[in-house]
Amino acid sequence: MTSTDHTEMWRGLGLDLAAHEHLLSVLGQAYADIYLSQEHRPEGMAYLDFVLSEIHGLRIQELLEAKRKGRRIIGTFCLYVPEEIILAVDGVSVGLCAGADIGSEAAEQILPRNTCALIKSFVGFKLNKVCPYVEACNFVIGETTCDGKKKAYELFNELKETFVMEVPQTKSPHAKALWRAEIGRLVEKIEASSGRKITVENLRRGIETVNAKRAALHRLNALRAANPAPISGRDAILINQTQFYDDPVRFTEKINALCDELDERVARHVGAVQAGAPRILIAGCPMAAPNWKLPYLIEKNGAVIVGEESCVGERGTRNLVSTKGTTRDQLLDNIADRYLRIDCACFTPNNERLDHIPEMARKYKADGVVHYAIQFCGPYTMEAFKVEKRLQRENIPLLRLETDYSMEDRAQLETRIQAFLELLRK
Numbered sequence: 069m070t071s072t073d074h075t076e077m078w079r080g081l082g083l084d085l086a087a088h089e090h091l092l093s094v095l096g097q098a099y100a101d102i103y104l105s106q107e108h109r110p111e112g113m114a115y116l117d118f119v120l121s122e123i124h125g126l127r128i129q130e131l132l133e134a135k136r137k138g139r140r141i142i143g144t145f146c147l148y149v150p151e152e153i154i155l156a157v158d159g160v161s162v163g164l165c166a167g168a169d170i171g172s173e174a175a176e177q178i179l180p181r182n183t184c185a186l187i188k189s190f191v192g193f194k195l196n197k198v199c200p201y202v203e204a205c206n207f208v209i210g211e212t213t214c215d216g217k218k219k220a221y222e223l224f225n226e227l228k229e230t231f232v233m234e235v236p237q238t239k240s241p242h243a244k245a246l247w248r249a250e251i252g253r254l255v256e257k258i259e260a261s262s263g264r265k266i267t268v269e270n271l272r273r274g275i276e277t278v279n280a281k282r283a284a285l286h287r288l289n290a291l292r293a294a295n296p297a298p299i300s301g302r303d304a305i306l307i308n309q310t311q312f313y314d315d316p317v318r319f320t321e322k323i324n325a326l327c328d329e330l331d332e333r334v335a336r337h338v339g340a341v342q343a344g345a346p347r348i349l350i351a352g353c354p355m356a357a358p359n360w361k362l363p364y365l366i367e368k369n370g371a372v373i374v375g376e377e378s379c380v381g382e383r384g385t386r387n388l389v390s391t392k393g394t395t396r397d398q399l400l401d402n403i404a405d406r407y408l409r410i411d412c413a414c415f416t417p418n419n420e421r422l423d424h425i426p427e428m429a430r431k432y433k434a435d436g437v438v439h440y441a442i443q444f445c446g447p448y449t450m451e452a453f454k455v456e457k458r459l460q461r462e463n464i465p466l467l468r469l470e471t472d473y474s475m476e477d478r479a480q481l482e483t484r485i486q487a488f489l490e491l492l493r494k
């Protein structure tokens with residue numbers, strides 16, 4: 069995938085070079101089939117093509133250079149970890165959730181087979197030594213969200229230092245106090261690790277940087293409400309996946325430039341697909357890179373994805389952190405408030421999500437919703453029933469799918485998607 073030879077760098081990180089080579093060749097082929105084969109792509113996507121081609125090359129080189137200069141590289145697995153606090157000490161945050169089943173077999177040696185594919189993937193990537201990001205990190209931050217993740221972190225900690233934040237499961241006043249205390253514990257950990265103090269000034273800078281990144285993604289999402297949609301869902305999902313790896317300032321600048329181009333497309337009624345194509349909202353589990361199976365199957369069959377109610381999507385980006393306040397504690401309160409508003413299915417009850425899905429369907433003029441759950445994911449497979457009931461009440465068609473990262477069920481999924489799109493076309 070990369071144009072330069074980075075073999076020495078990968079060797080230095082301790083990667084299994086043969087296994088890593090195999091991963092890159094599989095990814096390169098999938099990327100060509102799913103992304104580069106698209107017609108009518110915005111020109112601004114060339115930046116994303118470049119980032120993806122160098123995702124294990126130049127970006128890792130940048131991280132290692134930053135590390136040599138004393139900056140901390142911190143891996144994360146979940147939206148509840150505030151990037152603002154990492155940026156405040158001039159650290160670099162990288163998302164480590166993985167979306168490929170390379171390494172699942174190794175993961176099954178230490179995890180039960182009926183663990184969700186996302187967990188097996190990040191554990192398998194580490195065990196198989198194919199992820200330069202996790203190797204480049206100083207440490208990683210886990211969180212007590214679902215049972216699978218919190219138990220997996222106990223094992224993961226034996227492979228890589230893992231600092232676990234306690235995420236409450238409700239939004240009661242007591243839970244809010246616990247969460248605010250956990251934010252304080254994270255601050256202590258990051259200050260101790262980096263040897264730098266978090267101040268009002270550097271924290272405010274961190275908040276502004278992340279707010280600007282989220283604002284660019286809000287702009288992108290709003291443009292997708294146009295008919296025809298100016299960008300494919302596949303490309304939008306790729307952008308959402310890339311935000312977890314790329315430098316935030318550069319990423320924001322590039323996405324705003326892409327949005328300028330999309331503004332013009334909307335004005336000229338130029339779409340990624342023709343007007344009248346069924347418009348789909350995806351809701352459910354996060355789609356970590358390179359999990360592109362479902363978006364590809366949906367769009368290959370003539371539909372366009374116009375929004376994602378997902379952690380790699382609007383669940384992750386909505387709501388900015390308030391910059392009001394003159395003390396460090398006030399800014400940390402604002403961070404705690406914003407992050408506790410995330411409506412992950414690990415919370416109970418989780419009614420905000422049930423409101424948010426139909427609200428998004430209306431906002432992006434979706435004809436139907438595809439609820440995506442990773443097999444064996446208790447929180448999202450169970451919540452899917454409530455989502456279904458709620459959407460029935462609102463007369464919004466729903467297709468409930470469960471799948472993993474393998475390609476075995478591809479034909480079966482495609483048949484169900486085709487039948488659903490047929491229904492929407494009537």
Ligand code: BJ8
Nearest residue numbers: 146147184213214379412442445
């Ligand atoms: S905020 S969705 S990133 S926890 S798919 S590992 S829930 S069994 S990823 Fe998540 Fe944070 Fe919530 Fe988002 Fe468990 Fe389900 Fe697997 Fe999951």
